[in-house]
Amino acid sequence: MNLLIIAIDDPGHLEDFLSALVELDVAGLRVLDSFSVMEMLAREAPIFAGLRQLVTSPKGESKTILGLTKDDDILARLDRLLRKVGLDFDRSTGGYALLVPVSQWIGHPDLENDS
Numbered sequence: 001m002n003l004l005i006i007a008i009d010d011p012g013h014l015e016d017f018l019s020a021l022v023e024l025d026v027a028g029l030r031v032l033d034s035f036s037v038m039e040m041l042a043r044e045a046p047i048f049a050g051l052r053q054l055v056t057s058p059k060g061e062s063k064t065i066l067g068l069t070k071d072d073d074i075l076a077r078l079d080r081l082l083r084k085v086g087l088d089f090d091r092s093t094g095g096y097a098l099l100v101p102v103s104q105w106i107g108h109p110d111l112e113n114d115s
Contacts, residue, residue, distance in 0.1 A: 001068060001069075001070055001101075001102045001103075001105065002068070002069050002070070002071070002072065002074070002099045002100060002101055002102060003066065003067075003068060003099070003100045003101075003102050004021075004026060004065075004066070004067045004068070004069055004074060004075075004097065004098075004099055005064065005065070005066055005097065005098050005099075005100065006064065006065040006066075006095065006096075006097040007034065007062060007063075007064050007095040007096050007097075008062055008063045008064070008065065008094065008095045009062045009094050009095045010062075010094055010095075011061060011062060011063045013087060013094065014031065014063050014065075016082065016085050016087060017065060017082070018031070018065070020078055020081040020082055020085075021065065021067060021078070023081065024069075024071070024074060024077055024078060024081070025069075026067035026068070026069050026074070027067060027068045027069065028066075028067055028068045029065060029066070029067045030065070030066045030067070031063055031064070031065055032063065032064040032065075032066070033061060033062075033063065034061075034062050034063065034064040035061060035062065036062070062095070068102070068105075069099075072099075074099060075097055075098075075099055078097065
């Protein structure tokens with residue numbers, strides 16, 4: 001089992017990602033509102049307000065998608081689908097995606113625990 005984590009810096013692309021993930025049958029999708037640490041410090045701690053100017057292009061709000069998959073090749077398949085709609089993580093700073101192995105879990109309605 002793997003945990004798929006996708007950080008999207010442009011929330012305008014959220015629908016493209018969700019459509020691709022549904023097509024790839026990723027289970028338990030969750031979308032979180034997220035901010036970079038630099039952005040959060042600049043907003044929440046006045047002493048760090050100058051940090052906002054150090055960030056070359058403040059991103060503001062972003063989205064983080066979490067999902068579970070048994071597919072070890074999901075990133076390559078996701079990349080192919082996203083390229084079809086003009087999104088290429090390799091050529092942009094629009095975010096990142098990663099796959100983390102999960103050895104144990106409890107209580108997910110869409111998956112059976114094979115361990």
